[in-house]
Amino acid sequence: MSTAAGAAEHTFVTVDIGTGPVQIEVARIEPAGASSSPLIVFLHEGLGSVSMWRDFPTTLCQRLGCRGLVYSRPGYGRSTPCGRDQVWTPDYMHEAALQGLPAVLRAVGVHPEREAVWLLGHSDGGSIALIHAAHASHGLAGAILLAPHIMVEDLTIRSIEQAREAFEQGSLAASLARHHLDAQATFMRWNRTWLSAAFRSWSIEEEITAIRCPLLAVQGIQDPYGSLEQVFGIARRVPGTRVVEIDHCGHSPHRDQPDRLIAEVAAFMGA
Numbered sequence: 001m002s003t004a005a006g007a008a009e010h011t012f013v014t015v016d017i018g019t020g021p022v023q024i025e026v027a028r029i030e031p032a033g034a035s036s037s038p039l040i041v042f043l044h045e046g047l048g049s050v051s052m053w054r055d056f057p058t059t060l061c062q063r064l065g066c067r068g069l070v071y072s073r074p075g076y077g078r079s080t081p082c083g084r085d086q087v088w089t090p091d092y093m094h095e096a097a098l099q100g101l102p103a104v105l106r107a108v109g110v111h112p113e114r115e116a117v118w119l120l121g122h123s124d125g126g127s128i129a130l131i132h133a134a135h136a137s138h139g140l141a142g143a144i145l146l147a148p149h150i151m152v153e154d155l156t157i158r159s160i161e162q163a164r165e166a167f168e169q170g171s172l173a174a175s176l177a178r179h180h181l182d183a184q185a186t187f188m189r190w191n192r193t194w195l196s197a198a199f200r201s202w203s204i205e206e207e208i209t210a211i212r213c214p215l216l217a218v219q220g221i222q223d224p225y226g227s228l229e230q231v232f233g234i235a236r237r238v239p240g241t242r243v244v245e246i247d248h249c250g251h252s253p254h255r256d257q258p259d260r261l262i263a264e265v266a267a268f269m270g271a
Contacts, residue, residue: 008027008029008057008058008068009027009028009029009030010027010050011027011028012024012025012026012078013026013104013107013108014107015100015104015106015107016103017074017095017099017100022074022079022080023079023080024072024079024080024104024107025049025050025071025072025077025078025079026050026069026070026108027050027057027068027069027070028067028068028069028070028108029057029061029067029068029069029070030067031062031065031066031067033065035067037065037066037067038066038067038115038116038117038141038269039066039067039069039115039116039117040057040060040061040064040066040067040068040069040118040119040120040144041068041069041101041118041119041120042057042068042069042070042071042120042121042122042125043101043119043121043124043125043126043128043129044070044072044073044076044124045124045125045252046123046124046190047176047187047190048072048076048122048123048125048179049072049076049077049078049179049180050071050072050077050078051077051178051179053254054255056254056255056258057070059258059262060120060262060265063262063266064262064265064266064269066118066269069105069110071104073096073100074100075185075186075189076186077179077180077181079181081180081181081182081185082182082185082186082189083185084182084184084185084188086185086189087189087192088189088190088192088193089198090193090196090199092193093124093127093128093131094131096128097128097129097131097132097135098131098132101128101132112136112138112140113138116141117141118141118143118144118269119132119133119140119144120144120265121144121145121146121148122146122147122252122254123146123147123148123225123251124149125146126145126147126148126149127148127149127150127204129143129144129145129148130143130148130150130204130207130208130211130215130234131204131207131208133208133211133215134204134207134208134209134210134211135210136213139212139213140213141213141214141269142213142215142216142268142269143213143214143215144216144218144265144268145215145217145218145231145234146218146252146253146254146261147218147219147220147225147226147230147251147252147253148217148226148231148234149230150203150204150208150230150233150234151202151203151204151205151230152194152199152200152201152203153226153227153229153230155224155225155226155227156194156225157194157195157200159225160194160195160225164191172187173187205233205237206237208234208237208238209237209238211238214240214241214242214268215234215238215241215242216241216244216264216265216268217230217231217234217235217241217242217243218231218243218244218246218253218261218264219231219243219244219245219246220246220249220250220251220252220253220257221245221246221247221248221249222247222248222249222250223249223250223251224250224251226251231245246260
């Protein structure tokens with residue numbers, strides 16, 4: 001699937017996460033000679049999908065000699081769409097971390113208790129990685145967090161309000177339609193959740209104190225969706241967290257500064 005994850009093998013698996021069976025879009029990356037190498041699981045952003053990672057997963061895995069697993073959560077990409085009237089509760093990232101992610105790993109035959117598994121999450125995906133790591137009964141090898149959220153900031157809300165204007169009046173709807181079966185449902189469910197009054201008090205600040213695996217927390221200095229307090233807040237609560245600030249970088253370090261990011265991940269993983 002060249003537009004999604006380079007030379008990755010693109011398939012679908014069926015999982016049941018409590019609401020009935022759903023089809024999950026999956027891309028596997030298997031560099032030559034890497035059959036027993038560590039596995040990096042890529043967790044996309046709040047409007048992301050397999051295809052929105054572009055070639056970054058394959059490029060990273062090939063440079064590090066690692067295997068990769070990329071998937072679209074339900075309602076995203078080519079996975080089973082969500083209903084247009086479906087509303088998320090504020091714990092939707094917990095559901096993705098504690099039910100969805102384990103179900104996908106089981107479906108593709110990944111056993112974190114028996115192999116080295118690293119999580120690499122972007123934005124919502126970074127928060128999902130943190131939640132999973134805080135509750136994992138097995139030992140994750142570590143987690144790489146790109147622009148993660150641990151609480152809701154005013155600048156995040158302002159940017160999400162601007163995103164809604166861009167979706168309704170600009171080109172964002174057409175852009176997302178290239179990556180999602182139902183871009184309207186995907187966008188509005190995410191946008192309504194983050195802009196709801198119930199979500200303003202969302203926080204995982206105390207929850208992440210249970211994390212015991214190594215963390216790399218990366219934040220673009222020019223990120224309009226989150227301040228540096230997000231990553232420094234993680235570092236204060238999880239001793240040993242490595243924080244990387246990247247200049248000339250917005251909300252997507254893997255797109256804005258891919259070479260710098262790959263170098264930081266390689267150093268963190270010891271590759």
